[in-house]
Amino acid sequence: MIKYRKNIWEFANPNNFLRITDKITPFFIILTIITLSTGIIWGLFFTPEDYRQGSSVKIIYVHVPTAFLAINIYFMMFVTSVIWLIRRHHVSLIAAKSAAPIGFIMTLSAILTGAIWGKPIWGTYWAWDPRLTSFSILLMFYIGYISIWQTMKFSDKIADLSSWLCIIGSIFALMSRYAVFFWDQGLHQGASLSLDKKENIDDIFYFPLLLCMAGFVFLFLTLLVIRIKTEIQKRRLNILLSTGNT
């Protein structure tokens, strides 16, 4: 049983983290399966076709959640990197490290689904539109962050450097975003979802889209937790292997 804890930072202890996530992960997996399957099936088979875009509108159920996650995973990495630099919690660092490949795949799939949708509707797979440009810039920063982990051997120094790289990346990704939006709004339409109801899409598309977004968020959480657990076990094994031979 999970005891009452006074301080949120106690979850950053790898032991506590492993114990709690061992209990939570099955629920995450079940929730992912339920929301994602109902959202995708409802969206793909039980919604009408758009009067202008035809059935190609249905790619929205993959495109919007992945794009949403692509941006927010980088933001999450920024927050966890700052926490690592300030409070030195290893789980936070490992969370940033484990989230990066997932975010990379999400960015890539948002770009690819957008390209597939763009061919029949815009007539081109790729245009140097502000939103597309800023996503390709985001992809570059993901590549930079992943490459520092792939090429250098793990140490606390590399952990600090990668956190700084993440912070630099988020500053300059934001600056590039405003740079590309400075002159024109481009070809891409505005946000499909927003909290003020006025510019939302129609209710028929809205609810399956919400389900899909929840499904993708749970998918991300499941993958993240599993990756963090693997990473913690891997580091423990490495420590055991390096000290066991004495």
Next chain:
Amino acid sequence: MKLNIHLFKYEMLFALANKSILLSSSFFVILIFTVGIGFGQTGDSSEKTVIAIIWIATALSSLLSIKEMFQNDFEDGTLDFYMLSAATLETIICLKAFTHWVTTNLPIIFLIPLISIPLGITFYHSILIALVMLISTPALSFISTLGAALTLGEKGGNLLLSIFILPTFLPIIIFGMKISILITNSTYDIMAHLILFALSLICLAITPFMTSAIIKVHYS
């Protein structure tokens, strides 16, 4: 202040003795002509293409000499003495960025009118583009210190450095390209320079502190 002036003199002398001015500017000329010849085969030699080539060549040639910014000082222990001395690390970083700008970007700016006229840009436009460069390239030098600090002490970190630093040049390249294109469209206002100047000032304000924090990581 006296110490800072002395350090500045030392850095400048060292950079000038290194012949890096010659190297970076000749790399710039060669890059412009190879890319220009490549574009010449496609038959597309409009002013816009030449401007894009100039911007990319500037970014790449300032990328070349980033690695040497702190590397030699780090290896022979000069940086340790800098950290122990009365001068703050941020001042040293500003000096390094400034000498990098003087030795790599300033020669390029003087070369732009010479090189762009044979490539088909009018003299007036080339002067204006050089002015845009003059305002925006300090930002490139200051951003470069971040990459130099990140890959400090890393053998063969040049490729890694390009992966980190080229995306961070993008805001400046995007704004600079847009304003340079406005120049050729003659829908151009001197006020458009202000945003580039602001970007340079932002980089001057932020990057020395971040770079000093990153350098301190290597000594922790």
